[in-house]
Amino acid sequence: MDTAAVPRQATQFKVIDCDVHPYVKDGLKSVFPYMPEAWVQRFMRKRANVSQEARSLKYLHPNGAVNRDDARPPCGGVSGSDPHYLVQDLLEKNKIEHAVLNCLQTGSLCSTLASTDESIVLCSAFNDFLINEWLTVDNRLKFAMSVPSQDPQASAAEIRRIGKHSQIVAVSLPLLNILMGNRYWWPIYEAAQEVDLPILVHVTGPDSIFYGPPISAGGIPDSYVERYVTLNQAGESSVNSLVFSGIFEKFPRLKVIFVEYGFLWLLPLLWRMDRTWRQLRHEVPWVKKSPVEYVHQHIRFSTQPIDEPRDPKDLDKLIEIMGYDQLCFSTDYPHWDNDMPGQSLRGLPSAERQKIFWNNAYTTFRMA
Amino acid sequence: MANVREKKEVSVGKAADFAVGQFKIVEIDGREIGITRLKSGELRAVRNHCPHKGAPVCKGIVGGTWLPCGPGEMVYGRDGEVLVCPWHGFEFDLLTGSELFQDKPLKLLMYAATERDGEVVVSV
Numbered sequence: 232m233d234t235a236a237v238p239r240q241a242t243q244f245k246v247i248d249c250d251v252h253p254y255v256k257d258g259l260k261s262v263f264p265y266m267p268e269a270w271v272q273r274f275m276r277k278r279a280n281v282s283q284e285a286r287s288l289k290y291l292h293p294n295g296a297v298n299r300d301d302a303r304p305p306c307g308g309v310s311g312s313d314p315h316y317l318v319q320d321l322l323e324k325n326k327i328e329h330a331v332l333n334c335l336q337t338g339s340l341c342s343t344l345a346s347t348d349e350s351i352v353l354c355s356a357f358n359d360f361l362i363n364e365w366l367t368v369d370n371r372l373k374f375a376m377s378v379p380s381q382d383p384q385a386s387a388a389e390i391r392r393i394g395k396h397s398q399i400v401a402v403s404l405p406l407l408n409i410l411m412g413n414r415y416w417w418p419i420y421e422a423a424q425e426v427d428l429p430i431l432v433h434v435t436g437p438d439s440i441f442y443g444p445p446i447s448a449g450g451i452p453d454s455y456v457e458r459y460v461t462l463n464q465a466g467e468s469s470v471n472s473l474v475f476s477g478i479f480e481k482f483p484r485l486k487v488i489f490v491e492y493g494f495l496w497l498l499p500l501l502w503r504m505d506r507t508w509r510q511l512r513h514e515v516p517w518v519k520k521s522p523v524e525y526v527h528q529h530i531r532f533s534t535q536p537i538d539e540p541r542d543p544k545d546l547d548k549l550i551e552i553m554g555y556d557q558l559c560f561s562t563d564y565p566h567w568d569n570d571m572p573g574q575s576l577r578g579l580p581s582a583e584r585q586k587i588f589w590n591n592a593y594t595t596f597r598m599a
Numbered sequence: 600m601a602n603v604r605e606k607k608e609v610s611v612g613k614a615a616d617f618a619v620g621q622f623k624i625v626e627i628d629g630r631e632i633g634i635t636r637l638k639s640g641e642l643r644a645v646r647n648h649c650p651h652k653g654a655p656v657c658k659g660i661v662g663g664t665w666l667p668c669g670p671g672e673m674v675y676g677r678d679g680e681v682l683v684c685p686w687h688g689f690e691f692d693l694l695t696g697s698e699l700f701q702d703k704p705l706k707l708l709m710y711a712a713t714e715r716d717g718e719v720v721v722s723v
Contacts, residue, residue, distance in 0.1 A: 516666060
């Protein structure tokens with residue numbers, strides 16, 4: 232174990248937060264300055280706007296909002312729409328040194344809600360809006376730039392257009408109902424690898440609700456609760472697909488971080504993948520080593536929402552079995568189910584906790 | 600008395616009856632042993648009991664396998680040198696007895712088998 236890079240702080244850890252959600256303050260109008268006039272006119276004529284939650288009735292949050300009411304900026308607007316307040320309310324209060332912004336409004340438009348052409352224009356506009364109006368506020372704000380995933384070539388072009396920005400640390404890829412090992416995604420992986428950015432995947436909002444993004448296995452859930460519990464399934468399918476399709480042989484420097492998919496499911500998944508590879512390896516001969524090794528080398532998982540066994544020691548034990556190199560801490564601010572660093576993973580040994588709060592993310596995102 | 604296990608040699612049939620790529624299974628002292636001939640002419644005698652979960656491994660496929668290669672490629676090799684367990688598909692190298700492509704391979708239990716005066720003789 233490399234302990235040299237771990238600061239000796241017993242109670243206060245250095246923290247990278249891998250999952251923070253920015254929102255536009257004035258709806259779609261916020262990004263009009265970042266798109267051609269013809270497109271502004273089109274969206275105005277359509278009376279287009281952007282919502283916080285791309286949901287049908289049965290999946291609306293039972294308490295009214297996914298975003299925390301107590302995180303609303305004092306100057307108005309939805310939670311997460313004021314970068315100055317976010318810095319104060321999240322970073323300062325919790326001593327977070329880097330926060331990775333991931334815009335789900337862009338993600339849901341790109342995966343599902345906008346047409347392919349609309350999504351290409353909107354994605355660049357949202358990216359430029361966040362670069363100009365958020366990243367300039369504080370250098371601690373980092374950015375997982377979005378890509379218009381309905382068009383892999385346009386996505387690769389967007390990565391090459393802005394991917395070298397020093398505060399961009401990942402490519403946020405809005406998933407479609409096409410598994411991540413599919414060749415459809417190759418242009419995006421190639422471009423991301425070219426600029427040393429990891430691929431970050433996160434539920435974008437319309438998942439399991441509309442045709443387009445990944446859907447839950449077995450059928451359509453009947454409530455917010457049911458849907459929420461099943462959202463990890465696309466994570467499992469994606470890990471499986473990435474490994475057995477040989478993506479990490481094709482793109483040997485590619486890294487992927489699964490954000491907000493949970494992580495405890497990884498243990499039985501890896502055992503099953505390893506056993507099946509041992510049995511039928513020759514069907515996928517490009518998988519040259521155990522799937523467990525590919526996952527440890529190329530894939531990370533964010534912690535939130537941390538599962539809560541009734542005996543917290545059970546969680547500590549399962550993480551010990553998984554190994555401490557897989558996990559990266561995340562809050563999911565300003566969402567209702569967020570985890571704050573002071574209350575998270577308190578039963579783990581100090582050096583291992585520091586890995587999860589800092590080291591693993593530092594070596595996964597393009598931080599240097 | 601010294602704890603030395605004496606090996607005994609057992610004749611299991613005429614050499615001409617052991618074909619390349621096929622197992623002939625015999626029983627010696629209650630143990631099933633499969634004997635086959637490699638393309639090189641060498642013989643292999645294998646305990647008919649998979650080290651994974653006890654399957655009759657000698658009733659599996661004798662053939663080659665698809666070798667580690669790049670994505671989208673397909674390379675067939677080791678023809679006649681690979682035994683595939685009929686239950687869970689574990690692949691064993693008939694040259695060495697080791698499970699293929701594993702850091703910590705399982706091993707087939709193998710016995711010395713030779714040809715003498717037109718007979719195949721197994722040491723057990």
